[in-house]
Amino acid sequence: MLSSTLLLLPLFLLNSASAKIAFPPLSGSYNVGTTSIKVTDTNRTDILAPTPNTPRSFVVQLFYPTDNSTTAPLEPYMPPATANFYETSYGLPSGSLNTLQPHSHTNATYAGPCKPGIVILSPGAQTSRHLHTALAEDIASNGYVVLLPDYIYGAEIVEFSDGTYILSTFNNFTDADVVPLEATRVGDTIYTLDHLSTILRAIPGADRITKPGKIVMVGHSLGGSTAATVMGADSRVLGGIAMDGTIWGDVVNTGFSGSFMFIGAAEHYVATYESWGRLWAKLRGWRRELHLAAAKHITFSDAVLIVELLGLRAVMPEVAEELVGSGDGLRALEAQKVYIGAFVDMVVGGRRAAEKGRRVLSGADERYPEMEFVQ
Numbered sequence: 023m024l025s026s027t028l029l030l031l032p033l034f035l036l037n038s039a040s041a042k043i044a045f046p047p048l049s050g051s052y053n054v055g056t057t058s059i060k061v062t063d064t065n066r067t068d069i070l071a072p073t074p075n076t077p078r079s080f081v082v083q084l085f086y087p088t089d090n091s092t093t094a095p096l097e098p099y100m101p102p103a104t105a106n107f108y109e110t111s112y113g114l115p116s117g118s119l120n121t122l123q124p125h126s127h128t129n130a131t132y133a134g135p136c137k138p139g140i141v142i143l144s145p146g147a148q149t150s151r152h153l154h155t156a157l158a159e160d161i162a163s164n165g166y167v168v169l170l171p172d173y174i175y176g177a178e179i180v181e182f183s184d185g186t187y188i189l190s191t192f193n194n195f196t197d198a199d200v201v202p203l204e205a206t207r208v209g210d211t212i213y214t215l216d217h218l219s220t221i222l223r224a225i226p227g228a229d230r231i232t233k234p235g236k237i238v239m240v241g242h243s244l245g246g247s248t249a250a251t252v253m254g255a256d257s258r259v260l261g262g263i264a265m266d267g268t269i270w271g272d273v274v275n276t277g278f279s280g281s282f283m284f285i286g287a288a289e290h291y292v293a294t295y296e297s298w299g300r301l302w303a304k305l306r307g308w309r310r311e312l313h314l315a316a317a318k319h320i321t322f323s324d325a326v327l328i329v330e331l332l333g334l335r336a337v338m339p340e341v342a343e344e345l346v347g348s349g350d351g352l353r354a355l356e357a358q359k360v361y362i363g364a365f366v367d368m369v370v371g372g373r374r375a376a377e378k379g380r381r382v383l384s385g386a387d388e389r390y391p392e393m394e395f396v397q
């Protein structure tokens with residue numbers, strides 16, 4: 023969820039509307055393909071839907087390694103209604119978000135077999151999946167299949183390939199809303215785990231995916247809380263990351279034995295942030311606490327790219343600062359890629375990747391001074 027202060031942003035000058043600004047380079051060596059599907063769980067009633075007895079549906083966007091020689095077109099950053107929604111709420115000129123160009127190729131063929139791991143990347147509350155594109159495609163460029171869910175009614179806008187869309191029913195999001203929102207996400211995740219092979223078949227060339235086994239769940243804010251709750255309930259998820267944000271629910275009292283990493287921003291440390299301290303004390307597996315210096319809650323999203331690549335910092339420095347902090351957003355994204363990538367390698371990357379991941383996570387690195395190793 024983005025700060026409402028942006029609502030009043032005046033228009034600012036952009037490059038000519040047609041000039042594309044590429045996302046920062048991918049850290050992995052694979053080109054990336056992407057495709058999306060709508061999933062319906064006929065066994066579950068959607069408790070967030072305004073109409074009673076609606077079966078629960080959600081969208082999953084898949085990112086995966088594809089061939090260097092792919093001729094599939096690049097996927098636009100956001101579909102039209104979603105781009106329009108965020109341009110309006112950020113006060114950005116019409117067309118500006120789609121001057122940003124990610125690296126993923128629409129419906130390209132899977133290039134594997136690559137790495138054995140599967141990564142579920144869970145957005146923050148109310149946040150469209152599209153605002154986590156940079157991290158999703160970067161993890162995929164390192165050989166993994168990434169599932170990026172878009173939670174219908176739990177995201178401000180979820181748009182389908184035919185241009186229709188559903189807006190969130192939570193226009194005034196309160197703490198009490200977290201309970202049904204998180205329960206719904208947990209249900210969506212368990213459904214995804216139960217039907218993983220079917221969902222992966224949406225990828226062109228999916229028959230080349232060697233048996234999908236090991237799973238990591240990385241989440242921002244409510245997504246990190248969801249990762250922890252799922253790990254407390256289901257041992258199929260071997261590792262999780264919480265990028266900032268409160269951990270909700272009973273998992274803070276019960277913990278789990280999988281690997282878990284916190285990455286905090288601002289004043290959020292295990293030592294001072296109540297739900298983090300409680301969960302930390304109950305973790306029985308590998309655990310680590312990192313802290314991203316000079317960052318804010320929303321630094322863990324594509325907001326860093328919107329701020330830095332669209333030149334927001336030069337035009338409205340105080341708004342940029344309030345959104346993603348005083349640190350350079352591009353550096354913050356790079357540090358996230360390095361340490362989240364290392365965790366994924368360590369937990370689900372296979373033997374050689376695991377060794378490399380463990381080394382990266384063993385202590386601070388002077389090349390990434392913005393990532394503090396707390397414990």
Ligand SMILES: *[C@@H]1O[C@H](CO)[C@@H](O)[C@H](O)[C@H]1NC(C)=O
Pocket residue numbers: 051052053090
């Ligand atoms: C794709 O091309 C890049 C740049 O030429 C190269 O570094 C990389 O190794 C290639 N990736 C694969 C999987 O062949």
Ligand SMILES: *[C@@H]1O[C@H](CO)[C@@H](O)[C@H](O)[C@H]1NC(C)=O
Pocket residue numbers: 064065
């Ligand atoms: C619905 O639930 C039943 C009983 O729990 C289960 O056997 C079945 O596989 C489920 N169907 C789907 C589509 O998940």
Ligand SMILES: *[C@@H]1O[C@H](CO)[C@@H](O)[C@H](O)[C@H]1NC(C)=O
Pocket residue numbers: 057128129183
């Ligand atoms: C990608 O594949 C999906 C599923 O087959 C299809 O609905 C969609 O139109 C395709 N997109 C493009 C741009 O070809």
Ligand SMILES: *[C@@H]1O[C@H](CO)[C@@H](O)[C@H](O)[C@H]1NC(C)=O
Pocket residue numbers: 194196
């Ligand atoms: C949102 O909720 C708060 C606290 O419950 C309330 O004070 C405020 O009036 C609500 N705003 C809108 C626009 O409904």
